[in-house]
Amino acid sequence: MKLAVLILLVSSSLMAAPLTISLAPRADAPAESAAFAMGTAKNPSGSTLALDSRSLWLDGRRWTPAMGEFHYSRYPAAEWRNELLKMKAGGIDLVATYVFWIHHEEIEGQWDWSGQRDLRRFVKTAGEVGLKVIVRCGPWCHGEVRNGGLPDWIVARGNMRSDDPGYLASATRLYQQIAAQLGGLLWKEGGPVIGIQLENEYGGPAAHLLTLKRIAREAGLDVPIYTRTGWPALRTPMPFGEIIPLYGVYAEGFWDRELTSMPGNYWAGFHFSTLRTDANIANEALGRRDVQDAPDVARYPYLTCEIGGGMMSSYHRRILVDSRDIESTTLVKLGSGSVSPGYYMYHGGTNPEAKLTTLMESQATSLTNWNDLPEKNYDFQAPLGQYGQVRPQYHSLRRLHLFLHEWGDELAATSVSLPDVRPTGRDDVTTLRWAARADGASGFLFVNNYERSRELPPKPDVQFTLVLASGTRVPPADSGRSARLTFPSRPITVAPSAAFFWPFGLDLGGVTLTYATAQPITQIIADGARTVFFAETPGVPAEFAFDARETKVEAVRGEMTRDADRILVAALPAGREVALVLQPRKTPDHTVRIVLLSDADSRALWKGTWHGGERVFLAHDNLSFATDRVRIESTPGTSTAATASVYPAPAAKLRVNGANVASEPDGLFTRFTSRGVQSQITPVAFELVRAPGPLRHIQSARTQQPVAAAPIDADFADAAVWRIQLPRDLDLGTNPLLRLHYVGDVARVSIGGTFVTDDFYNGNALEIGLRRHADLLRAGELTIAILPLQKGAPIFFPESAKPEFEDRPAVAELQHVEVVTRPEVEL
Incomplete structure (x- = not known):
């Protein structure tokens, strides 16, 4: 097939003749499919899942799924189903999740797959709500977890991430444990698990990844797709078709050593390019480098697993996400040839409790010690937050996902053409x-x-x-x-x-x-x-x-x-x-x-099954769909009641709590309104109970590339502390969010003396879902401890988040507190 494209630009100031930019005709090779060494493609019902060099295939049709990362062990099991339904309503087809080894075998031989560590229950729940699953098996994962997910006892033995016999024996037991958890849930068994990822960000010889693939298959992990991250470059070539490389892009990272905005080549993520490999991911470990795609990259489909759905803040780099970052980088990836967007993270979470240590990435450990991350908080400013908050990019991405569901097969069959004249670099903003x-x-x-x-x-x-x-x-x-x-x-x-x-x-x-x-x-x-x-x-x-x-x-x-x-x-x-x-x-x-x-x-358009048929909804409140019901979560400022417009409207009368639901025309749609369901924002009183003490000395870590070290527990003895006076009539059934607007360095929230979450200040309010902590709230008061942000601290902040120090050496302020209710109604 051939395509030539020209773009005409006319300068209104000079009124010159149009500038013509011409692309030469191009011809792409036919899609290739026969050479992929994947697992069983057909499930018991006869449904097939395969791939070629352009895309995945589901039941004989090109398939361009949207994939979102959600870590089961970072979220309460009782809330998984609702959150997975929200992911599906957002247009997600595939949920990806890491298996952090340290979360399951912190002490050698003592496996824990219970509670929020129950991988089997999570995968089963995902399948029940209609999502397919890719399990990122490690052994090393990263994910801003201690040691990248490796238990301390593995780190102590050395020779990690290699074909060392001792390490492989332990890794084999991990894969066998994962296989036991997933028994009966694999695609070939009629389950939702269609793929596994082997290792992560691995740059050694390809032989080690092939060894892990062999171990996985011998353990029973026979799946249609085996993947790896397409970065960094492997030390030796991977035989074609053995493991599918997936790619990513982030608008800006927390890991860079520089304390400036947009260092390195982040600008490139906003430019169309056929280069799949991103030079910015993991540059704290891999260094600043020029990147090239592998010679056989065009023989693989252009799939992604790490388009930044948001970004964490590290202690030394406080990233404030703009929802347009995520929409733009995703659109650019699609325009550059990608066919299936995969987001890291799509849903935030909270680090679980451990027996021996904390579980966040830290410069104080001996492995994966590049950055200091919050001890609890892994919200990631994702489309869905650590308490299920819905962020603006959730809606803009859903708009893209709806398109892919309808026309993704046509997009996947296309070739990319770029203009002859393109931006010359980061400083060319006129082309x-x-x-x-x-x-x-x-x-x-x-x-x-x-x-x-x-x-x-x-x-x-x-x-x-x-x-x-x-x-x-x-x-x-x-x-x-x-x-x-x-x-x-x-x-x-x-x-x-x-x-x-x-x-x-x-x-x-x-x-x-x-x-x-x-x-x-x-x-x-x-x-x-x-x-x-x-x-x-x-x-x-x-x-x-x-x-x-x-x-x-x-x-x-x-x-x-x-x-x-x-x-x-x-x-x-x-x-x-x-x-x-x-x-x-x-x-x-x-x-x-x-x-x-x-x-x-x-951005308020939704699609779901209701009253026995597929329907289109228009709602500025948040929707999710389950068992032929639509759930409406009221959001502040959208309406005086829970509303949703639908096309086509169901024939049956709707009732909620025994009362008819009002309906009226809304253009093509019919609007349904449930009165008495309205999100409310209520100011909350607070009082200072302890003034800040002496300022701490901010040290640099003792690592190869040290940056400022986060405070330790003892430092919070000198934090300012406020008591939050929650309303006595607060209805936890409305799933309220507590918003704490503050300025400081690091904040910690405790309830009855139990540390529940923390935050590295970046200009955003700190939000806590109160219903999750109902038992603690019955027994104790809620407090926030804030360490002062010191003037001149070696920390990067966005301009909008920088406080006015004036003549003060440091700032620690709790400025405003409010409760936002999130009531729901089902139709």
Whole structure:
């Protein structure tokens, strides 16, 4: 297949002729599938899971699942089901989880698979809610865990992460234990486990990974997919097809040694590129380096396992996540050739209790001692937080996942084309960042004008010209000739922070969309029509173009013009009503309807099964779906009641607690409202019970690349302490969050003297889910201890988080406390 793409940029200030950037035609080799040495692909029901060089395949169709990391041992088992349902509602298809060896065999020979360490129960629950699972087996995992997850007794014996017979004997027992936990839950047994990851960030000889694969298979871990991280480069080549490399990208990391914003090459994560390997991941261990992909990389599908869903703060680097970081890097990966986004982390957690030591990564240990992390908190500022908080990127990513569920198979069949003229490096902010993915006949155009911690200027007077191969569905499609498509009809300005993709030549079920300046989200067949939902691109007039010879168009809204070949509907306003009605001229009984949602509404679109059928929901509250029910979690500021609009509406009357649920039209949708269910924010009183003592001396760790060391327990004897006076009538059944707005260095929250969570200050409020700690709250008071943040401390902070020290040597302040209720209702 061949594709040539041009982009035209006109300078409004100079009014010069368009600058043409041309890509040479390219031809990709056919997808390769025969050479992969994976496990059993068919399950007892006959369903098959395989892969080729383009993507995964599920039941004979290309499959582009979204994968989210969630660590079972960092979350209470009683809450797993609800959180997995929230992940599924967010568009996640696969849950990935580490098995941290130290969480299960802290003392040699004493295995613990109970409570929140119950891997079997977690995987079984994931399968019950409809998620598939990839188990990251280690033995070394990292995950900001002590020793990277290796027990201390393994570290003491040495020769780790090698084919040393003693180490392999212990690793074999670990894999046998994992296999016993997963018995009956593997894909070939009808279970949800479709893959395992071997080791992590391993850069030694490939032979060791092959040894681990052999041990896993001998233990009974026979799965359709065996994976590894595609970084760093292996010391010796991996035989092709033995283990699938997966990739990642982070907007910014906590691990860098520099105390500056966006050090190294993080900027590259916001530029389209066919290079899969990221140079920034684990650079504290691997060093600053140039990276190259392995020579056979194009023979593997471009899968990811570590797109940063958020980021932790280390003691020396306090990272404050912007939700646009995650949406932008994910979109850039898709535009660069990736087909299945995998997030680390998608769900945050809390480190469990241990028998002998703390379990966080620390510079005080002898292995994996690059950074100091909080002792308890592993929230990761993820789409779903350590107490189930829903973050903005959860909604923006769901919008992408809905698209992949509908058109991911078409995306996976495309090739990537990049312009000849691309940004020259981190300081080139004027060249448009874009890419095209096409199969020679149709595809998607990706644009990114966002970069973390830098506002990129607007790009005025932009038009795109696509030159596509013969046989295209874009008119005119004369046999044997290439088609030329220019869009939009008039130049547009790409706004600062814009990140979007547009379709061209897209088949909408018998109707070919020539192009649209709007982003496709999802579609549903109901009421005798196919309804396709799009999101507006903020600041860009929405246009939809069709082949006049093939399609009849009724412009319900917007301005329609036509010529011999094309129908163009322009100036289409966003709304919840049907904007266009389309009919193929060859099959006039087939109807396609288009709904163009506002950007805000498009991030509030959901899809789930309810009342026996698949439906589309529009709700700014949070939804999840289970057993043909929809659960609505009310969120602050969205409504005076729990509301959800749905299409198509169920025929049955809805009742909650014996009362009818009010309904009313909402454009195409029907809005259902449950009164009396409303999130509330209530101020909470607090009092200082101990002033801060002398400032501690911040030392550097005694490591190879030392950075500032986090405080130890004894240092908190000089912390300022406040008592929080929770409302006596607080209903823990509303799953309330306590928000502590503070300024300081490190904060610790205790209830009745029990240390429950901590935080390295980065400008965010510290949030605690109170329902989880109901037993402790009945018996004791809640306090927060804050160590002062010292002026001039060797710590990186984002500008927005830096306090005003004025003449003070340090700051420790509890500024405001509030309770946010999260009531739920089921329909």
